[in-house]
Amino acid sequence: MTHYDLVIIGTGSGNTILDQRFADWRVAIVEKGVFGGTCLNVGCIPTKMFVYPADIAQAISTSGPLGVDAELREVRWHEVRDRIFGRIDPIASGGKEYRASHPDNANVTLYDGTARAAGDAERRRRADGADRRPDRAGGGQQADHPEHRGPR
Numbered sequence: 001m002t003h004y005d006l007v008i009i010g011t012g013s014g015n016t017i018l019d020q021r022f023a024d025w026r027v028a029i030v031e032k033g034v035f036g037g038t039c040l041n042v043g044c045i046p047t048k049m050f051v052y053p054a055d056i057a058q059a060i061s062t063s064g065p066l067g068v069d070a071e072l073r074e075v076r077w078h079e080v081r082d083r084i085f086g087r088i089d090p091i092a093s094g095g096k097e098y099r100a101s102h103p104d105n106a107n108v109t110l111y112d113g114t115a116r117a118a119g120d121a122e123r124r125r126r127a128d129g130a131d132r133r134p135d136r137a138g139g140g141q142q143a144d145h146p147e148h149r150g151p152r
């Protein structure tokens, strides 16, 4: 079992945690879904990108009473969708590639899979009744997934 000083579960806001403070820490990032989390992939960003063309279509279909005669001929749904995810997907894959392969992240191992608390980390929470930072030397949290790539 590989031990880490810090295990980050999820790559939404979790992906923003790492900075120079952790440069000499042994870090694991675990993501069970698409790299980048909810906001980037299915939440805030695609939502707003869908809302804008929807607003345009809506404005045209309701412009008559305002004295603007316009006709909505067609909404090319597949093009709307492909434009949005053609912008978003490279950001997600680029972020993943950066964490997985860039020299800036030589101390980081990225796991595709579901993380779960195990061993000492769980016992310590039960004993104290409060979360504590894991012991750096002992590595109180572990990435436990059979498909891990292992440390570089």
Ligand SMILES: Cc1cc2nc3c(=O)[nH]c(=O)nc-3n(C[C@H](O)[C@H](O)[C@H](O)COP(=O)(O)OP(=O)(O)OC[C@H]3O[C@@H](n4cnc5c(N)ncnc54)[C@H](O)[C@@H]3O)c2cc1C
Binding pocket: 009, 010, 011, 012, 013, 014, 030, 031, 032, 033, 034, 036, 037, 038, 039, 040, 042, 043, 044, 045, 047, 113, 114, 115, 116
């Ligand atoms: C449609 C929609 C629109 C939204 N619009 C806005 C907006 O305009 N403004 C705004 O502020 N907020 C908005 N939000 C909310 C915003 O997206 C979330 O608040 C934000 O993404 C939460 O970030 P997070 O890092 O906590 O979680 P997430 O971004 O959800 O990241 C959690 C990540 O952890 C992973 N994960 C979870 N459990 C495990 C595990 N056991 N092992 C491995 N990986 C795991 C998940 O796969 C996920 O990628 C919107 C949400 C939705 C759904």
